[in-house]
Amino acid sequence: MxxxxxxxxxxxxxxxxxxxxxxxxxxxxxxxxxxxxxxxxxxxxxxxxxxxxxxxxxxxxxxxxxxxxxxxxxxxxxxxxxxYVDGISLSNFIKQKSKCIDLQKQLEISLQLCEAVAFLHKNGIIHRDLKPSNIILYSENLKPKLLDLGIAKCIDQELATITNANSLIGTPGYMAPEQFIPKEKITTNTDVFSLGVILYQLFTWTERSPLYGGHIASTMTKTLELQIPSLISLSPFQDLRLQKLSDLLESCLCKKSSRRVPLEQLCVNLRKLLSPTKGNVTNTTRIQYPLNLDNTATKQVKIQPNITKASNKKPSKIAQRLPILLTFLSICFGLVYLLSTTNKPKKEHRPNINNVEQSATNRPKKLISKNIIRRQKKHNLDVKHVDKNVIDKATSLASQNAIDHYQKGKIYDRQKKHHLAVVSYTKAIELSFQYFDAYYARGVAYYELKKYRLATADATKVIQIKPQYFEPYILRGAAWYHLHNDNLAVADANIAIKLNSQSSDAYYLRAMAYYSLRKYRRAVADSSKALEINPQHLYANYRRGMAYYELKKYGHAIADGSKAIERTPHDHNVYLLRGAAYYWSGKHALAISDTSQAININPQSSESYHIRGMAYYNLQKYVLAVADSSKALEITPQHIYASYRRAMAYYRLGKYHLAITDNTKAIELTPNDHSPYYLQGLIYQALEKYDLAIIHYTKTIKLNSQYSKAYRSRASVYQQLGQHELAEADIKEYNKQTHLHLQNTKAK
Structure with missing residues (x-):
């Protein structure tokens, strides 16, 4: 044509x-x-x-x-x-001509390639798709030439960028982290990252990018998170140039664009490495690395040097054939590994159970919880910034691959888009029915979405497939806990502990369940065990402190609360716990300090206002006590104790009708608590409504016959009404109950 x-x-x-x-x-x-x-x-x-x-x-x-x-x-x-350029692509050169050139020639190619990209940058062009297949080596000197500028971008306004914001631009494995994040700025340092990957591949003679993950979504995750082994850690040779080159490539591969070495400086440093210096190995040295780093990129590999002294002695036949034999064995093992891993879901480290948050209230109260599955550490740029459309683009090329959908779900999970994660995990399960990692991950996502019954179903499925794993028992136990099936939570924690007696989170889960069952001593024991296994456990001190608080061991509660504050200083609950313990220890000023800090962290914590209001009341700051109780009721209108506490403050301020209104609500909320009835009696007595006062004092005694103050107060009303015999009888009972109380106090 x-x-x-x-x-x-x-x-x-x-x-x-x-x-x-x-x-x-x-x-x-x-x-x-x-x-x-x-x-x-x-x-x-x-x-x-x-x-x-x-x-x-x-x-x-x-x-x-x-x-x-x-x-x-x-x-x-x-x-x-x-x-037309007659030559061989760099990708084919690495595959077909492995280790055929020495370090000097590798450095020459690297410098010429970087100079070509630097020329583009000087002309206002960012390439954005540098990769070995876009580079051709031509002539006997193996000079590199860039072939494709298909998605290059102008730095200035000479031409407008025409790429859609949510498109995946580039080749995964060579793309810089910022290319996966739509709002991140693309700069010349984007090309520096790609060059770093290419040069790393050239110097290690690996056929694929060290960031290649087998699937597009996992490659994206590696690009954003993986720190690949340094070049020097893979070399058996002590070459000063290699150390400098290793540091240089590490700088190129920084996840954050601003931290990468500028391309001009990269060229300068490569020129220096090309200049012969003292201590360098000879130019004929060929740098040898593992034949296949694709599946071992996360490991530090040590290679024993294979250096022999020069000799005129002819190698034996065995020595001559040894390289062929080793190559054959490498190929065989590689094929076996490939066959064993193809379409097989990869097992991942599973997450553990995190904290359950609770309010420190007046007396025993059901937990208010929001359990969170703990994440692995994040490194550098995180996948949470990756746009949904970019993730969909990354997985569209392999839509029938279970692992890709699983990896896509993991990305959504880290972005806290758990509903999207569930969709991806479900697709993975549809493609691989026994994919237990996908069931487990979906169970965690359901757990985050507070769909606890669905979480228990997925955890149960994992248990059926892999009953020897302890993690799904912890997941299911945590879900049972939120469904108020505390005994089932204990049962699952028991199995997890049996399978792994060193799981601090299994003990922690059981401690939470025991706490909810009001078995506080057992909660203390399990929290202590969790801390024995993992002294740095973020939440075990808090849980044990809560149990000590319920056991009225406020000194221990304060100590654990202080430790919890060191671990999680931005959690309002830990300040609330210690503040409540200070209050019941009579240290009201310290209680006010801690609850004020809790309020600063979380202004919607009604319990913090409630505890601080009580402390203000005991310090006779009744106006402040009313204000804090009012705030607690504004946040939680059905707060069990705030109405009662505000009524007490109103009573002290002489606002009896407001006190009656609040205390009537308190009686409705806690009809079996004697305290509001006693307060109501005091209010009616102050209003000289003696009949109503007697009714409420009598109700107080009926609910708590050992409450001596009720006898004394009722006796005073009887005196006012001239009913002296009844008054004397109440005084005798008052003295009796007071004496018994003193005896019990001494006995304790």
Whole structure:
């Protein structure tokens, strides 16, 4: 075919992202050319991208960048005509010519490649898709040349960026972390990261990117989180240049763009490494690395040096054949590994159970909880910033792969988009019914969504598939706990402890369940065991402090509360716990300090206002006590004790009718508590409504016959009414109950 009456197309020599690449002859100049076909269809963005690529290639004149010479349209297809470069792509060179050049030549190629990219940057162009398959080595000197500027971007306003904000631009494995995050700025340092990956691959002779994860979603996760082994850690040689090169590549591969070495400085440093210096190994040294780093990128690999002294002695036949034998064995083991891992879900470290939050209230109260599954540590840029459309784009190429859907779910999970994570895990399960990791992860996502019954169902499925794992028992136990099935939570914690007696979280789960069952001593014992196994456990001190609080061991509660504050200083609950313990220890000023800090952290903590209000009351600051009780009731209108406490403050301020209104509500909320009835008697007595006062004092005594104050107060009313015999009888009972109370106090 004669294209544009000038280019005689001979054969296909490649396949690009938008069409084929042809070898052709320019009949006018009698020289070979390469012609890139660009299938645009009706997409204006793609057409602009094609025109931009041609413009860049026409604009750039550098030996390391392919030149364009013509642009034409034929049968609604656009074609870019460029110089034909006879050579081998860097990706094929690494695969087919492994270890055929020495360190000096590797450094030369690296410098020339970086200089070519630096030339683009000086001309206002960011490449954005640097990878070994886009680089060709030509001539006997193996000079590198960039072939594809298809998604390059202008730095200045010469041409507007035409890439959609949510598109996945680049090649996963070579893309910088910021290319996965739509709002992150793309700079020249984006290309520096890609160069770092390419050079790392060249110097380690690995066929794939060290960030390759087997699947697109997992590759994305590795790019955002994985710290690959340093170059020097993989080398058996002590070469000063290697150490400097290793540090240089580490700087190129920083996750944060601003921390990467500038490209100009990278070129300067490579030139210095090319200059012979004292202490370097000879230029003929070939740097040897493991044959396959693709599946061991997260490990520090130590290679024993294979250096022998020069000798005229002829190697034995065994020694001659040893490299062939080792290569054969490597291939065999590689095939076995490949077959054993293909389509097999990878087991991941599972998360553990985190804290249950509770309010420290007046007397025993059911837990207010929000249990959270603890995350693994995050490194550098996190996947939480990755846009949903980018994630969907990353997985669309392998939509029938269970592991890709699982990895997609993990990304959503880290973004706290648990409803989307559930959808992805469900697809993974549909494609691989026995995929226990997907069941477990979906169970955790359901747990986060507070769909606890669904969480128990998924945890049960994991237990059926892998009964030897203790983690699903902890997950199911935590879900039972939130469903108020505390005994079932204890049962699952028991099994988890039996399977792994060193699981601090299993003991912690059981401590929470025991606490909810009001078995406070057992809660203390299990929290202590969790701390014995893991002294740095974030929440065990808090849980044990709560149990001590309920056992009225306020000194121990204060000590654990103080430790909990050191561990989680931004959690209002730990200040609330210690503040409540201070209050019941009679240290009201300290109680006010801690509850004020709790309020600063969480202004919606009604319990913090309630405890502080009580402390103000005991310090006779009744106006402040009313204000705090009112705030507690504003946040929680049905607060059990706040109405009673405000009524007490109103009573002290002489606002009896307001006190009656609040205390009547308190009686409705706690009809079996003697305290509001006694307060009501005091109010009616102050209002000289003696009959009503006697009724409420009598009710108080009926609910608590040992409450001596009720006898004394009723006796005073009888005296007012002239009923002296009844008054004397109540005084005798008052003295009796007071004496008994003193005896019990001494006995304790």
């Amino acid at each position: 004669l294209l544009n009456q000038r280019y005689q197309i001979q054969r296909i020599i490649g396949q690009g992202g938008m069409g084929k690449v042809y070898y052709a002859i320019d009949v006018h100049h009698k020289k070979p050319v390469a012609i890139k076909e660009c299938i645009v269809k009706k997409d204006k963005n793609i057409l602009e991208r094609v025109q931009r690529e041609y413009y860049f290639m026409l604009k750039c004149h550098h030996p390391g960048v392919v030149k364009a010479s013509d642009f034409c349209l034929y049968n609604n297809h656009y074609f870019i005509v460029m110089e």
